[in-house]
Amino acid sequence: MNGSKQSKKENPYINIGNTQIIAKDExxxxxxxxxxxxxxxxxxxxxxxxxxxxxxxxxxxxxxxFVLTAKGRKEWAYFTQLSVSSLEGxxxxxxAHL
Numbered sequence: 001m002n003g004s005k006q007s008k009k010e011n012p013y014i015n016i017g018n019t020q021i022i023a024k025d026e027x028x029x030x031x032x033x034x035x036x037x038x039x040x041x042x043x044x045x046x047x048x049x050x051x052x053x054x055x056x057x058x059x060x061x062x063x064x065x066f067v068l069t070a071k072g073r074k075e076w077a078y079f080t081q082l083s084v085s086s087l088e089g090x091x092x093x094x095x096a097h098l
């Protein structure tokens with residue numbers, strides 16, 4: 001190791017609830033359902049995702065937020081029971097544990 005410090009690599013994945021793991025480079029954002037779901041455009045967007053089969057729930061509890069991702073040219077939304085602050089904390093982790 002030549003006396004240099006070993007740098008920690010950022011984990012390229014994030015666990016967004018239960019066993020759902022997604023690549024960080026696909027994530028567009030985390031959105032709180034209490035505030036985002038009151039907007040007409042957000043309701044329309046989530047409805048469109050659902051009709052296209054691009055909306056998924058990653059838990060059995062009442063969702064607190066949704067994660068918006070892009071895979072190729074398609075956007076996907078995942079409802080999760082985790083709060084936005086929990087997701088942000090998981091995003092910042094640099095260890096091997098998701």
